[in-house]
Amino acid sequence: MTFQFNFTIEDHLGNELIPFEDEDLTLYSSKESSVSESQKGKQGPRKCSTEQFDLPQYDFWKHESVGDAAPSQDRDSPLSAANSSDNLEPHKRQPGLRVAKEHAMPKDLKKLLENKVVETLPGLQHVNVSLVKTILLEKNFPGENIVSKSLSSHSDLITGVYEGGLKIWECTFDLLAYFTKAKVNFAGKKVLDLGCGSGLLGIIAFKRGAKEIHFQDYNSLVIDEVTLPNVVANSTLENGINEPAVKRGRKSKLAQEQFKCRFFSGEWSEFCELVLSSEKLFVKYDLILTSETIYNPDYYSTLHQTFLRLLDKNGQVLLASKAHYFGVGGGVHLFQKYIEERNIFETRILEIIDEGLKRVLIELTFKHLS
Numbered sequence: 001m002t003f004q005f006n007f008t009i010e011d012h013l014g015n016e017l018i019p020f021e022d023e024d025l026t027l028y029s030s031k032e033s034s035v036s037e038s039q040k041g042k043q044g045p046r047k048c049s050t051e052q053f054d055l056p057q058y059d060f061w062k063h064e065s066v067g068d069a070a071p072s073q074d075r076d077s078p079l080s081a082a083n084s085s086d087n088l089e090p091h092k093r094q095p096g097l098r099v100a101k102e103h104a105m106p107k108d109l110k111k112l113l114e115n116k117v118v119e120t121l122p123g124l125q126h127v128n129v130s131l132v133k134t135i136l137l138e139k140n141f142p143g144e145n146i147v148s149k150s151l152s153s154h155s156d157l158i159t160g161v162y163e164g165g166l167k168i169w170e171c172t173f174d175l176l177a178y179f180t181k182a183k184v185n186f187a188g189k190k191v192l193d194l195g196c197g198s199g200l201l202g203i204i205a206f207k208r209g210a211k212e213i214h215f216q217d218y219n220s221l222v223i224d225e226v227t228l229p230n231v232v233a234n235s236t237l238e239n240g241i242n243e244p245a246v247k248r249g250r251k252s253k254l255a256q257e258q259f260k261c262r263f264f265s266g267e268w269s270e271f272c273e274l275v276l277s278s279e280k281l282f283v284k285y286d287l288i289l290t291s292e293t294i295y296n297p298d299y300y301s302t303l304h305q306t307f308l309r310l311l312d313k314n315g316q317v318l319l320a321s322k323a324h325y326f327g328v329g330g331g332v333h334l335f336q337k338y339i340e341e342r343n344i345f346e347t348r349i350l351e352i353i354d355e356g357l358k359r360v361l362i363e364l365t366f367k368h369l370s
């Protein structure tokens with residue numbers, strides 16, 4: 001089954017963005033100074049932007065081990081029972097589901113941005129995804145081959161093959177604007193950008209003081225070609241990459257520091273298995289950010305399970321979605337109904353954006369059992 005949506009994000013850029021406030025970001029500005037454009041190597045990314053923002057850069061690689069932290073769940077409480085991974089049915093692998101894997105940050109960060117054009121939005125940088133797709137097509141990129149499949153099927157979504165991560169979807173910008181408007185507090189939080197695509201939600205969370213940030217996308221290629229480059233484009237190490245002192249120190253720095261940002265690809269139930277089984281004392285997420293992930297009702301069960309298994313008992317999901325996905329069937333009404341019937345999460349409408357295609361921002365929290 002293939003689907004197509006009738007808007008482009010490029011059209012949306014620029015006119016609806018609210019600049020991100022940086023006042024709380026100075027806490028995280030890097031010790032390393034960034035270099036000017038002229039200092040950058042010839043192979044560095046081209047920057048193209050209508051507006052230049054003088055933004056602080058951040059070090060994404062400072063790590064506090066997940067394993068060192070105590071589990072945040074009170075295992076005796078009824079809510080904990082619902083929230084714990086231990087008491088869920090054993091995971092049965094369904095054939096055909098995309099196996100989850102963790103993507104290591106490549107040693108050569110500069111390479112990640114080779115042949116990429118980096119564009120600037122208020123408070124963020126991101127690679128031009130159209131160019132990424134063109135290059136992947138030209139290279140006849142092996143592996144998932146999702147670009148040509150998406151092109152030949154004229155679709156941004158091919159169920160079970162390509163789930164749309166090679167594009168920045170409209171609701172991402174709604175959620176980014178909401179972060180600023182609502183002064184969402186990321187400080188010290190463990191955040192998951194679920195179905196991340198470009199990863200802009202997670203990147204902003206990190207810039208605003210999240211303690212740790214995990215990025216997940218269905219497609220491995222999306223993580224390698226878009227999410228990782230975007231994180232690097234917003235990091236200190238990329239910006240200081242050509243300074244001799246940084247070059248010298250970078251290796252040892254990278255060796256010493258494990259990454260604070262981690263990257264995963266694969267289907268949601270497989271992703272849950274991977275993180276829950278690979279981290280003995282897995283600390284659940286305080287905040288799950290997810291944009292345009294409820295288009296397909298067939299995925300609601302897995303998505304609901306993912307929230308249930310990975311969200312901290314006091315955690316919060318911030319979800320952005322179109323009111324309805326024509327041609328696919330999913331949307332806010334159906335999803336809310338699904339959630340209400342399960343009776344585990346409370347949903348609260350945060351904002352309705354009634355321009356163009358109607359969009360909705362929703363918060364999910366655990367119903368607190370007495």
Ligand SMILES: C[S@@+](CC[C@H](N)C(=O)[O-])C[C@H]1O[C@@H](n2cnc3c(N)ncnc32)[C@H](O)[C@@H]1O
Binds near residue numbers: 169
């Ligand atoms: C339409 S894209 C939205 C991408 C991004 N959040 C945005 O707003 O630009 C949906 C994303 O959800 C993820 N996704 C959808 N269904 C999934 C599933 N069953 N398992 C894992 N990931 C899934 C895909 O990785 C995809 O990037």
